[in-house]
Amino acid sequence: MSFLGFSSFYRKQLTDLAILARSLYRICHQQTVFEMTQERIEAYEKIRKALTEAPLFLMHDWNIIFKLYIDSCGDGLGAYLHQVQIIDDKPTEGPVCYISRQIKPTELRYGASQMEGLCLVWELEK
CATH class of the missing domain: 3.10.20.370 (Ubiquitin-like (UB roll))
Structure with a gap:
């Protein structure tokens, strides 16, 4: 949740953040079991990379x-x-x-x- 909040602060500097973070937002719901799937790990890595290499x-x-x-x-x-x-x-x-x-x-x-x-x-x- 903290990572999503942090990256959302920079949403105007990150291309397609909402699409990249979609799978991560799904695990923030109360009824969802926290499970880091390969899709979520890849989404996390793409966002992390975008934060460090933003134009x-x-x-x-x-x-x-x-x-x-x-x-x-x-x-x-x-x-x-x-x-x-x-x-x-x-x-x-x-x-x-x-x-x-x-x-x-x-x-x-x-x-x-x-x-x-x-x-x-x-x-x-x-």
Whole structure:
């Protein structure tokens, strides 16, 4: 639980954290037996690695156009806000922030187009 809380603090810096941590969140429920399966160990290792190797963020500049990338899958929604800024005299595109969340049970019935639309609306609301 402490590890998930710690990594959630950095969720804006970690790509697809909600999807990566899905199996770990499942063992936090009261009715679930704590068992570290291979899937959970791999999820833990991926998150731990992401925490130590996260890319550097660009400081947002309100005078420059933002680029929004979205993606959805059967496990979650993700969005990435980027900007192209001049760094060392050359244009460099880099992340400003990441956001992700797990799919809710009622959203599992959505088709691909509906999922992408949901992802776009959800991200714009955030």
